[in-house]
Amino acid sequence: MDKAQDGHPEGYRVLTHDDIPAYIAGVPAIVAQLGGGPADWTVRDVADGNLNAVYLVDGPAGGVCVKQALPYVRVHHDWPLAVERALFEHAYMVRLDPFVGRGAPQLYHFDPTLFTIVMEKLEPHIILRKGLIEGRHLPKAAPDTATFIANATFNTSDLAAPFERKFEDIAHFARNQALLRITMDLVLTDPYREVWRNRYVRPHMEGWAASFRSDIELKTAVARHRIGFLTNTQALIHGDLHSGSVMVTEDDTRVIDGEFASYGPIGLDTGAFIANLIMSWYAHGAYDRPEADRRAYRDWILEQIAIFWATFRDRFLTLWENATEAGDAYPADYFTDTAGKARLATIRRDYLDGIFADTVAFAALKMNRRIIGYAQIADYLVIEDLERRARAQAPALALARALLTRPERFADIAAILDAIPRFERAGLDPDAARHL
Amino acid sequence: MDKAQDGHPEGYRVLTHDDIPAYIAGVPAIVAQLGGGPADWTVRDVADGNLNAVYLVDGPAGGVCVKQALPYVRVHHDWPLAVERALFEHAYMVRLDPFVGRGAPQLYHFDPTLFTIVMEKLEPHIILRKGLIEGRHLPKAAPDTATFIANATFNTSDLAAPFERKFEDIAHFARNQALLRITMDLVLTDPYREVWRNRYVRPHMEGWAASFRSDIELKTAVARHRIGFLTNTQALIHGDLHSGSVMVTEDDTRVIDGEFASYGPIGLDTGAFIANLIMSWYAHGAYDRPEADRRAYRDWILEQIAIFWATFRDRFLTLWENATEAGDAYPADYFTDTAGKARLATIRRDYLDGIFADTVAFAALKMNRRIIGYAQIADYLVIEDLERRARAQAPALALARALLTRPERFADIAAILDAIPRFERAGLDPDAARHL
Structure with a gap:
């Protein structure tokens, strides 16, 4: 994995709440799923676990969940943690997909540069x-x-x-x-x-x-x-x-x-x-x-x-x-x-x-x-x-x-x-x- | 691993007894170890196990052992066997080198194209x-x-x-x-x-x-x-x-x-x-x-x-x-x-x-x-x-x-x-x- 000077993989950056619509707009399949355009989407920060950023995005036609691996423990910023973990979460979802049916959220998109997974928004779960x-x-x-x-x-x-x-x-x-x-x-x-x-x-x-x-x-x-x-x-x-x-x-x-x-x-x-x-x-x-x-x-x-x-x-x-x-x-x-x-x-x-x-x-x-x-x-x-x-x-x-x-x-x-x-x-x- | 049309890795070929001197001549460190040149070297086929080609090469200054992984079981030519196994033999030698001292032959050279390992000739073992x-x-x-x-x-x-x-x-x-x-x-x-x-x-x-x-x-x-x-x-x-x-x-x-x-x-x-x-x-x-x-x-x-x-x-x-x-x-x-x-x-x-x-x-x-x-x-x-x-x-x-x-x-x-x-x-x- 190439590392940029800040020690993160080349091209990686932390997405903020305000970055999410523009980011999603770059993934055509997800755009179609949400309907409308960035101006029509609402973004909610719903991070709950200790490690990652999680956003729910809703559009006129549907919603998705965006999860990004952060380069530190979310609840403890001076504790660094390799963002590559998203590779393994993605691999786990892909590997199990044939076996677990709807036992896991559906995977829509994986971004190996920003270590972001876009998946089914679970509601009203x-x-x-x-x-x-x-x-x-x-x-x-x-x-x-x-x-x-x-x-x-x-x-x-x-x-x-x-x-x-x-x-x-x-x-x-x-x-x-x-x-x-x-x-x-x-x-x-x-x-x-x-x-x-x-x-x-x-x-x-x-x-x-x-x-x-x-x-x-x-x-x-x-x-x-x-x-x-x-x-x-x-x-x-x-x-x-x-x-x-x-x-x-x-x-x-x-x-x-x-x-x-x-x-x-x-x-x-x-x-x-x-x-x-x-x-x-x-x-x-x-x-x-x-x-x-x-x-x-x-x-x-x-x-x-x-x-x-x-x-x-x-x-x-x-x-x-x-x-x-x-x-x-x-x-x-x-x-x-x-x-x-x-x-x-x-x-x-x-x-x-x-x-x-x-x-x-x-x-x-x-x-x-x-x-x-x-x-x-x-x-x-x-x-x-x-x-x-x-x-x-x-x-x-x-x-x-x-x-x-x-x-x-x-x-x-x-x-x-x-x-x-x-x-x-x-x-x-x-x-x-x-x-x- | 790229595969050529014959199903072997790109550039791989089986070395014969007569190929060995010219092959060794292309590895300067080994040439120095043997002394003289190809015309001064003797090559003996000493394959004994079931899988590989093994040659002992002697020159005026010393000898080496050349082991090549063959693309089939040596004693059973229509039983194909991936030559990549030499990668793992090499990795095993490298990994254990700090721990086993002279418990294994010394490694001189590894060729990842011909899947050949050149190592210490053990004599009179x-x-x-x-x-x-x-x-x-x-x-x-x-x-x-x-x-x-x-x-x-x-x-x-x-x-x-x-x-x-x-x-x-x-x-x-x-x-x-x-x-x-x-x-x-x-x-x-x-x-x-x-x-x-x-x-x-x-x-x-x-x-x-x-x-x-x-x-x-x-x-x-x-x-x-x-x-x-x-x-x-x-x-x-x-x-x-x-x-x-x-x-x-x-x-x-x-x-x-x-x-x-x-x-x-x-x-x-x-x-x-x-x-x-x-x-x-x-x-x-x-x-x-x-x-x-x-x-x-x-x-x-x-x-x-x-x-x-x-x-x-x-x-x-x-x-x-x-x-x-x-x-x-x-x-x-x-x-x-x-x-x-x-x-x-x-x-x-x-x-x-x-x-x-x-x-x-x-x-x-x-x-x-x-x-x-x-x-x-x-x-x-x-x-x-x-x-x-x-x-x-x-x-x-x-x-x-x-x-x-x-x-x-x-x-x-x-x-x-x-x-x-x-x-x-x-x-x-x-x-x-x-x-x-």
């Missing part, structure tokens, strides 16, 4: 995290996200295609290093050491933060899964599939923001989603709502976790059972007779159990990093009383510690659903929570 | 396989190869360096698909199915070949390790490290032929080496030598297997313990106090146990493919009597089956050393060998 905080019942979110992950990961794994296709992808996505470094540091390393970027509720969570830094069992488990992230090219994963990466209505669901895409363990995606449902469950305990509403919504969340896993598992198995082209993992001529077919069923269950074990671990890692770490989540930030917030966070950390250090206690999703309410008794003293 | 067949005592071969593998793999793993460096390498080596396809098919898939390429001693080994095709336990284990090969980017591995890829004298050892290089499980390299020592042990049982010599040499081989593993393990642990820069797997600030240091020692033992488990499995896979598969080995081919040959092969298959399907019986190298003589009782009936 909201970010799932916002819906969860508001206590909305969004019945499609969990099963649709599960289906998306199953479609995306099965079809890019060694179960679905010859390895050459996967290795071509690996050669590409292995270059997504700026964002993989963020996952490595912020998600998989920082919460267990002292580092300037870490944030947590002070002073209430000091005890938990200190216990994370000194807990050798925990850090051993963390390191094991960090190695898994670095060495296991199981499938093309989203890499950041929390409830802020899912846009929903009551009957439609889209997964967005694939810029962290890499070949890695499938459980990182399933775990990220479950982690954010679990944290929502704990956060709701501190929301100022009528008790009956709160109880009903928490029951709904637990149900969504169950539905999410069951849907993912069923969809993944169905894709495998119906695959017409076998991947290199299990050649078509290996398990053809009756005994072979029975064995293949066992192999499939074992494979899904392996994904589940990773799901448990990565769910835990994703909870920890949202509570002891740089990127906090709105589910907790909306709880203004710090002690109340901390008391809604501690149970997530206590559960996460158990998920990582006692994985044998969590062999299926039912064990996790049982544990979530039980761990609510965990408080600000990490040692006192060890009996849960 | 012989191929280790030849030395083993002749019953030579080569005391450095096993420990030096172990040291080479430890140096190469530790330093390219997540234990030694930040992941960015590894992922850059992965992006490159993930393109070595033509040769990875050979490993996938010939080593990891074919021996357990019917395919035209398979060769074995007929009719004597028909029973074993049939049992491999119908053995569901075996094929389940094989598939598990095939997935490991496809998904575990543990370190940069040689990928074909059998006794034909090691050149030795009594006091020097060089690993050659890194064209199968990829990021994969370290146990594939350690396992390949051990497999070839085990097969040599069994083959010696059928060689026409005095019984006392044979017994002494077999004891020497068992000793080399023990030395190989102990040296690899010690070297790998020493590198880890003394690493000044920690890789991303275990950050330097994670295990610093007394309890942490004790835990790190346990983690290291567990890591080596993991490599050992892979070693056991890949050793088995490598034995199977040399007996039921395309590429047979000279250790067995020199046994002219087919039944005698088959009876020296059956024990290797019986042991391999146990290594793959009963890995819990082989927790350390001593268990393998015990098993090798015990499995010699296996014969041509695969079922009768199940009790061993």
